[in-house]
Amino acid sequence: MPRYRKRKQATQRKNLIGSLLIFAVLGLVAFLAFFRYELQNKQLAYDTETLCPSNITSPKYVALVFDKSDAYNKIQQQFLRRFFDDFKANLLPGTRISIYVIDAHNNKEIAPDFVVCVPRTGDDANALYENPKLIRQRWHERFEQPLDLAINGFMQPAQADFSPIMEVFQTISLSAFPLGSETVPKQIILISDMLQHTPEWSHYRGQMDFSKLQKTLYYQRINTDLQQAEVNILYVRREGMEKLQNKRHAFFWSDFIQSIGGRVTLIEKIDG
Template structure:
């Protein structure tokens, strides 16, 4: 029995893939094209029962972060058994109840937007609680895709003003309230390049900035599997 709203089985998903989209700065047409290509591949590769949880970076340290969309993949038409299934019905159901819904949500979130803050750490923590909180480590595959310039910008921790230093952050009194619990999740980062993002005349986005996030994610029980500059 599947939930009519999410397509998910009552017994739970076969895996969870949380996708977080940064809307703090406009996304260029080429970046949006690459993002859609990545989402298309994730969608086409998804096996039946894999749940996608789509978020924007709007978390804080106190409130629950709720997904913009939570939807499980349905069986692909190419996997249907023509002897016992109506292939046209399978195709229509896959497209209208899964593929088109996911595509529309992503398109809506890629539209021009601008937010004053970019709480990346808080949002990753909030998404992990909402998506992975009831799951035991190793129970099912867990994955995170972060689509962002990864420049943390909040009053408490602003990478436009200070160098990204994970060791300093991890020793701070704020770290326990910020640390995500990723439970072994594999993490991919679509690293949106912002040439205008500079501190003291030098680019913020560099290898040290990427290393900060690799260290933070590893310290939080996750593993960065890919950083793809867009």
């Protein structure tokens, strides 16, 4: 009997060890499957130039608009650099940024002058299979540096005879906000003195009455749909234009933007 009991106990131990090994193998297989799923989930296809993910909707669409019809002084440039440092730090990964320039070339291609999507910073990297340092380096080299160069370049002056500000909203609607993105948050940030100047409509000629603009064929031609985009205006003060850059001027733009499906949530006079 003692020998039989010992053999039985040995068999039970072997069965227990075997069961534990099976559970360990199953656990390892499950872990490897989860690891592979996570890795594939992170490895989306990206456009090599813009860093924008392919075949998925961005979490947000942002359009930056620089008015190059006049110069920015040093104080204004410093204000804008500080603004964009904070702007970059609060972007969601995958956000698509399209940059536009307002200049005299109103007949140029309906497309952004620069496009980039925000990559991950590495703060949420999984140390098991990702390198946070390399991800951060990619964010800096492929996103931050090119965006900074683009912004600095667009802040350089370029004298122009006209300033077609109203027209740029139509360009943004057609090229920055893709079809099927109606429910995705959208933001437009304009850096401009907001002094519209074209042969059809000019604030320099005292044309500040939006109700009159709305009755013109010109308005019908530039009308568009901003899909409830949030519009922020960084209002650039121009020397000698105090009589034009007043509350009536701000109300004109608020009425115009609302009429084309936008929401003015900020009008901030920048320093300088």
